[in-house]
Amino acid sequence: VTIHDIARLARVSPATVSKVLNNREGVGNETRARVRAVVEELDYRVSVVAQNLATRRSQAIGLVFPLLASELVMHPVLWQLIGAVGDVVSEQGYSLTLITVPALDRNQRVLGEVQAGRLDGIILPDVRAGDDIIERLAERDFPAVVVGSRDLVNGTAWVDCDHDQAVYELATLLLDEGHERVALMNGPEELSACALRRAGYQRALEAAGIGVREELLRTGPFDAEYGRTQLKELLDLPEGRRPTAIVAGSDLIAAGCLDAARDYGLQVPGDLALTGFDDQPLAAFLHPPLTTARMPITDMGRAAAEMLLRRIAGEEVRPASIVFPTEVVVRASSGSGGRWAP
Amino acid sequence: VTIHDIARLARVSPATVSKVLNNREGVGNETRARVRAVVEELDYRVSVVAQNLATRRSQAIGLVFPLLASELVMHPVLWQLIGAVGDVVSEQGYSLTLITVPALDRNQRVLGEVQAGRLDGIILPDVRAGDDIIERLAERDFPAVVVGSRDLVNGTAWVDCDHDQAVYELATLLLDEGHERVALMNGPEELSACALRRAGYQRALEAAGIGVREELLRTGPFDAEYGRTQLKELLDLPEGRRPTAIVAGSDLIAAGCLDAARDYGLQVPGDLALTGFDDQPLAAFLHPPLTTARMPITDMGRAAAEMLLRRIAGEEVRPASIVFPTEVVVRASSGSGGRWAP
DNA sequence: CTGAAAGCGCTTACAG
């Protein structure tokens, strides 16, 4: 059942049916009602595919995910992003196309989908420093919004959360407990999130009048094994240089530290204080419960989607970037609050 | 740049270009090479949108997610499913459309997308007993594959994992340790997964010659709070009826139990043995590390996608259902293995 | 082996 069937039954032209379906001006009330009735009766639905060809739109927005396991671990909250973006997008009649692709093939794949006309816009999480996908899309004037990265060369819109401030607060929590040797087990620093976290760490130390010591600054993947091995290395430092507190870049890294600390017979937070990042569902149930930071992924996803849709509609996107606050959740592992008996 | 531009530059007709692009027979080698060269030179990409209209396909398959938080919790491994499905689907040139929608609006939304011609097939996780979406799609002869549910009325294909056997093994682990009062804190039993788990539990008790006691059979949401409150109720039972071991329906439920057990001053696994389900990333780092079951989500997702694509291609799908094994991961919380000192 | 023509189901100036 096509628009022609509706037209015939309602005794109007297809053009008129089209106007009614798209709520355009210039159709008599009586005609409009007649068309509506027929549409209703036949349970007619416009063919999005045909509509897309005629309007040169795809009514789809893309969300790109890296498929490398190591990168996925950094997104324990991925479904929240999907949910938030999907919500906004579907309210506006767009569909959400998920592009899951190994990091190395990503750019080629994305550009292919764009050229094939399959997408009207794209949301890109996990863009790393030196990645040229943003430029490539900008050349084509293709609407894009980046999530979780900033400082991109040109005017591409982005949303992020306040990694810098979150780590500043986490580190300060530890410093306020009297720790003087606080280590940072950062994630990969080519992620802008991790560069920001490092800056927050440095700012906290400076505010406390403590110099940054390179040997306490580690960087690596977001997994538990990294936490375990790095903590062992740190604990093997001579007495006066050994850290008494750790700011970990993820809850998984923190879990690895917790594990290694137990092997060394250290009490957390008594002998070693610790914070994580992400607030995974089980973080509150670690032993001790983990002080960590929670990113406002839902807000970020909604904002990104809204900015993108506005850009697609040809509106100017102001502001072109948003930084959301990140919430620090204080539990027992930092020794800075929360009653807890082992 | 369209197929007409290519045709003009290669001095052939658009029909011939189309044949070359689609690797069809009946084009001379020299002509084929000439067309290919022009395509290459202009970096031409076929418009999927136009192609879709002409072929009456959308080249997209849908994956539906419930958005209710309570249902999402049951999918700590959702991104794995996305990844697996996305992989298979994109290898075949399909795109993956994600439909995120509150459970109550799901069926209407799905049928709308189908009628709009936006999808060639659909993968449905989380179909509950009494849900009529399967019938509605079958009426339209629309390709669909269900993930994680079975016993559906008609011949719709499905993939699932062996919930029954997994819980049988978990319960047996506890029974073999000498526990006689083993409780099941099951998830919502309108999920076929949970009905199966209950069956596995009963089978284990029967094999051990122990009768099922209703008061030790609990059902509720997959969250920690449920685990906490249910464990308290169970521990308040009179001495001789109180369980000494718990099979929990998720790692989160188990985490809640762990928490409540601590409040009661009980040692796990000494005073109370415990198992979870899902093997969330942090499950190995709970205190004690959690014995749990790991679903082969990647295998399930790949299989579902492959079955769906075969069905779309008009092939018969044999077998029409697959049950994958579920792996039990033995750690300290069940008291049945793994060295661990608190 | 090659191409002209019709068609997929819409939308959009444009004329009346």
Place this chain on the structure above:
DNA sequence: CTGAAAGCGCTTACAG
């Protein structure tokens, strides 16, 4: 206010 016509960029019998 309404409709005829052209067009979106492909594919597919069909004729030569």
